[in-house]
Amino acid sequence: MYATDYPRTFPANFMWGGASAASQIEGAWNIEGKGLSGAECIVGGGQHNATQDNVTLKELKAAMADQATNRYPKRHGNDFYHHYRTDIKLMAEMGFKAYRLSIAWSRIFPHGDDQVPNEQGLRFYDRVLAELRHYGIEPVVTLFHYDTPAALTVKYNGWADRRIVAAAKRYTQTVLSRYADQVKYWLTFNEINTGTTGFHATGAIDKDLTPAEQLQLRYQALHHQFVAGAIATKQLRELNPQAKMGCMVGRDQTYPASPNPADVLLAQKEDQLNLFYPDVQVRGEYPEYMNRYFADHHIHIKMAAGDQELLKKYHADYLSFSYYTSRVSNSRPLASDQKITVNMARGFNNPYLTGTPWGWLIDPRGLRVTLNEFWDRYRVPLFIVENGLGAVDQLTTNGQVHDDYRIAYLRDHLVQAKEAIKDGVDLLGYLMWSPIDLVSFSTSEMTKRYGLVYVDLDDKGQGSYRRIRKDSFYWYQNVIQTNGEKLEEEQ
Ligand code: BGP
Numbered sequence: 001m002y003a004t005d006y007p008r009t010f011p012a013n014f015m016w017g018g019a020s021a022a023s024q025i026e027g028a029w030n031i032e033g034k035g036l037s038g039a040e041c042i043v044g045g046g047q048h049n050a051t052q053d054n055v056t057l058k059e060l061k062a063a064m065a066d067q068a069t070n071r072y073p074k075r076h077g078n079d080f081y082h083h084y085r086t087d088i089k090l091m092a093e094m095g096f097k098a099y100r101l102s103i104a105w106s107r108i109f110p111h112g113d114d115q116v117p118n119e120q121g122l123r124f125y126d127r128v129l130a131e132l133r134h135y136g137i138e139p140v141v142t143l144f145h146y147d148t149p150a151a152l153t154v155k156y157n158g159w160a161d162r163r164i165v166a167a168a169k170r171y172t173q174t175v176l177s178r179y180a181d182q183v184k185y186w187l188t189f190n191e192i193n194t195g196t197t198g199f200h201a202t203g204a205i206d207k208d209l210t211p212a213e214q215l216q217l218r219y220q221a222l223h224h225q226f227v228a229g230a231i232a233t234k235q236l237r238e239l240n241p242q243a244k245m246g247c248m249v250g251r252d253q254t255y256p257a258s259p260n261p262a263d264v265l266l267a268q269k270e271d272q273l274n275l276f277y278p279d280v281q282v283r284g285e286y287p288e289y290m291n292r293y294f295a296d297h298h299i300h301i302k303m304a305a306g307d308q309e310l311l312k313k314y315h316a317d318y319l320s321f322s323y324y325t326s327r328v329s330n331s332r333p334l335a336s337d338q339k340i341t342v343n344m345a346r347g348f349n350n351p352y353l354t355g356t357p358w359g360w361l362i363d364p365r366g367l368r369v370t371l372n373e374f375w376d377r378y379r380v381p382l383f384i385v386e387n388g389l390g391a392v393d394q395l396t397t398n399g400q401v402h403d404d405y406r407i408a409y410l411r412d413h414l415v416q417a418k419e420a421i422k423d424g425v426d427l428l429g430y431l432m433w434s435p436i437d438l439v440s441f442s443t444s445e446m447t448k449r450y451g452l453v454y455v456d457l458d459d460k461g462q463g464s465y466r467r468i469r470k471d472s473f474y475w476y477q478n479v480i481q482t483n484g485e486k487l488e489e490e491q
Pocket of ligand 1: 021024190191250322386390433439440441442443448
């Protein structure tokens with residue numbers, strides 16, 4: 001006997017809101033006891049991935065010694081540190097139910113492994129959380145968002161060395177003890193599946209290694225992150241069994257280039273390299289298909305006694321993910337100009353889709369596919385914690401931004417999220433990226449804007465930091481007010 005009814009729209013308690021990351025917004029990189037993160041040592045310049053995958057120890061040390069702010073845009077962000085009251089008020093004005101932020105490890109432990117936490121850093125997050133509480137906005141907190149303390153890269157080569165796990169444990173114990181009663185939704189590692197692509201995710205430097213040695217080092221570093229995530233989950237369960245610890249992956253829906261079984265198989269195998277992460281973090285164990293991959297690539301993961309039990313017992317309560325684009329697997333060699341490299345997607349063009357100005361393929365239906373696949377595979381609540389459009393915005397002479405392209409992008413994805421809810425997917429919420437313009441992670445520039453609120457700031461760090469509501473601000477406000485009822489009519 002099947003039920004004939006099904007959810008027709010977003011649930012009443014749906015978490016509408018937005019998301020951000022400390023290194024892209026906070027600024028205040030060298031005050032009140034903060035240490036440097038690796039992200040704050042990446043130079044600006046706007047070239048895709050030009051600086052994050054190729055850092056040498058020499059470059060890192062030079063950046064650490066350099067006091068410049070303008071050369072490293074993540075040192076100023078959008079200055080949320082001094083604007084958080086204004087920004088949270090703007091979020092409240094839009095009716096936000098939830099806001100995702102990350103805590104900067106290096107603000108709490110400037111060297112990553114200090115004996116005593118930096119109380120001034122903790123007080124900043126006390127103030128931010130109090131402000132969110134004041135407006136009834138649910139905080140969703142990421143523990144690690146691409147910002148391993150730079151000192152730990154020098155000391156341990158980031159996550160490559162097992163000793164970092166003890167430092168991470170002290171950091172997570174500190175923040176979870178302080179906030180476990182105030183924050184119900186936590187995330188361990190942002191887009192953990194980008195860990196094989198380089199420095200930004202693991203804080204490990206491997207420029208001088210061969211590709212094979214790099215893979216070995218990166219998967220080992222990722223194992224340490226899995227362990228640290230499970231430890232944080234254990235800590236949270238002990239501190240507040242009602243709170244939820246989620247994992248977070250960057251999802252690029254993968255399609256075969258054609259019905260050619262060779263393409264279909266390739267798409268499946270390439271997709272497994274991304275599903276590996278939620279397989280470990282939600283199901284609690286390394287999947288069998290990775291044994292073959294590791295053997296083929298001569299990768300040997302060193303595990304300590306008890307690691308497997310830890311992963312099994314302290315798996316994620318929910319699966320959150322970012323969704324910007326999709327990718328194509330093609331078994332035939334194509335000309336290099338047909339290849340695209342966007343975000344972490346390294347694949348081929350899709351003739352059915354158009355791209356953003358930065359070449360990220362726009363694929364709202366892929367979001368519905370992802371939601372259905374994740375729900376079928378994992379059967380844990382899902383949470384969209386990033387989705388948005390990076391674009392060039394024009395501020396008109398009378399201080400307006402007419403970003404109808406952003407409205408269209410967000411609306412089309414929300415329509416598909418609603419369809420997935422009708423399909424039966426358990427979706428906790430939708431957090432767009434990002435409420436207030438911020439520094440792009442991959443290109444370290446302001447020109448690529450994501451916000452519903454414009455920030456008067458350029459790539460050189462010049463500007464008044466004034467906040468200006470874009471057209472999308474009013475549109476999203478209405479979406480939240482109506483709980484997404486009228487989206488389809490807008491199309
Ligand atoms: C995700 C990251 C974010 C964010 C976003 C947009 O990969 O989790 O930190 O920045 O992508 O990417 P970008 O800023 O590179 O355009």
